[in-house]
Amino acid sequence: MHIRLSQRAGWAGGQPISDLMSRALENPHLISLAAGFVDQQTLPVEPTRRALEAVFASEAEARTALQYGSTPGFVPLREQILERIRETDGPEAIGPPPTLEQIVLTAGSNQLLHLVAESLMDPGDIAICTSPTYLVFLGTVKHLGGRAVGVAMDAEGMIPDSLDQTLRRLERAGELPRVKLIYLVPYFDNPCGVTTSQTRRAEIVELARRWSKQTKIHVIEDAAYRELRYAGEDVPSTRTVDPDGDTVVVAGTFSKSYSPGIRVGWGVLPKHLIRPVCDLKGNIDFGSPNFAQHMMAKVLEQGKYAAHVESVRAGYREKLQAMLESAEEHFARLPGVEWRRPQGGLYVWATLPETIGAGPAGRLFNQAIREGVFYVPGEFCYPPEGEPIRKSAMRLSFGVQSPDRIRQGMAALARAIEHVM
Numbered sequence: 001m002h003i004r005l006s007q008r009a010g011w012a013g014g015q016p017i018s019d020l021m022s023r024a025l026e027n028p029h030l031i032s033l034a035a036g037f038v039d040q041q042t043l044p045v046e047p048t049r050r051a052l053e054a055v056f057a058s059e060a061e062a063r064t065a066l067q068y069g070s071t072p073g074f075v076p077l078r079e080q081i082l083e084r085i086r087e088t089d090g091p092e093a094i095g096p097p098p099t100l101e102q103i104v105l106t107a108g109s110n111q112l113l114h115l116v117a118e119s120l121m122d123p124g125d126i127a128i129c130t131s132p133t134y135l136v137f138l139g140t141v142k143h144l145g146g147r148a149v150g151v152a153m154d155a156e157g158m159i160p161d162s163l164d165q166t167l168r169r170l171e172r173a174g175e176l177p178r179v180k181l182i183y184l185v186p187y188f189d190n191p192c193g194v195t196t197s198q199t200r201r202a203e204i205v206e207l208a209r210r211w212s213k214q215t216k217i218h219v220i221e222d223a224a225y226r227e228l229r230y231a232g233e234d235v236p237s238t239r240t241v242d243p244d245g246d247t248v249v250v251a252g253t254f255s256k257s258y259s260p261g262i263r264v265g266w267g268v269l270p271k272h273l274i275r276p277v278c279d280l281k282g283n284i285d286f287g288s289p290n291f292a293q294h295m296m297a298k299v300l301e302q303g304k305y306a307a308h309v310e311s312v313r314a315g316y317r318e319k320l321q322a323m324l325e326s327a328e329e330h331f332a333r334l335p336g337v338e339w340r341r342p343q344g345g346l347y348v349w350a351t352l353p354e355t356i357g358a359g360p361a362g363r364l365f366n367q368a369i370r371e372g373v374f375y376v377p378g379e380f381c382y383p384p385e386g387e388p389i390r391k392s393a394m395r396l397s398f399g400v401q402s403p404d405r406i407r408q409g410m411a412a413l414a415r416a417i418e419h420v421m
Ligand SMILES: Cc1ncc(COP(=O)(O)O)c(C=O)c1O
Pocket: 036, 107, 108, 109, 110, 111, 134, 185, 189, 190, 222, 224, 252, 253, 254, 255, 260, 263, 264, 265
């Protein structure tokens, strides 16, 4: 019998990263600086146990939590998210404050990103991303049959002039109506650790509005790492520089700050996207797991969340420091090796001289494995169109390993680089 899979199944396939991860998991002795997982040791066992007990303290509440929920999600949790937005961004916003109906809960922010992209993109449509960007979102765009076009970035995020030039070029090619969204990870992005400045955010929103000639161009703010800040001041959401509140979509999550196993994310949607996103979601699952949403609501209600996030930050601050100090110690003497120094998130981005390929088939990757360490090859994080793909970059994650293992891993990586130089 001939099995004929859908075109979409074909588009969804070929994710190089899953291959790499299974290769790594086969050898538990390797120090993985690859996985973007959160630290196993800091997962919130106690606060979650207390929340669970509280949900089960009342039989009626337990039964409600064990039942299906609604498509947009559990109202008390949505109210608490709204309250947190008011506290963090309220006074800064130039546009209208979001309402409860604009908050939609999802199974992690990835689902929200997918639903928004699917609501906007037909095959052949274009998503503009920084070059490099979050590789899973590139997979989402590919799966939808869309095109991801990369725009240059620097230490302040996506470069507005490059965005403007890209849009101009697409207009000349008659492709402007196909541009549906600009995707940003403006807090300690994955993979570069860069935070987009407030000025840049405003310029990007302004460009999205100006270039929305025939088709509306949305800006998606993926704020996955916003709460993982270890130094400096928080930057208000890109939503605060959206004058009408109809251009920016925010994707938030409790995965990084609390627990990815509970997997609750949310969206702050412009009003016109609530209906399409909920229609799609209605067809997929008519609501993400209600139990997880009750648990998260209880955690917030019990007031244990902020203290937990603070303790998580303290742990990662130490790990980031371990990675940056090791980079200073081992990389600084290697000619042409450079790295960014983020103030938060889970990643350090390092670049090598262009002649050293860091890809999975290259000499460095294999030598690194021989030395007992591995990383995510930076080339996986580049949109296929737009800016050139840099083959000599590495995404180094400091989330999972202990400071000691990070130091060992960085020393091993430096030996591997030296060997191939
Ligand atoms: C930039 C970015 N966005 C979104 C996510 C997805 O998180 P979740 O779906 O667990 O909320 C991740 C996870 O690694 C990420 O790095």
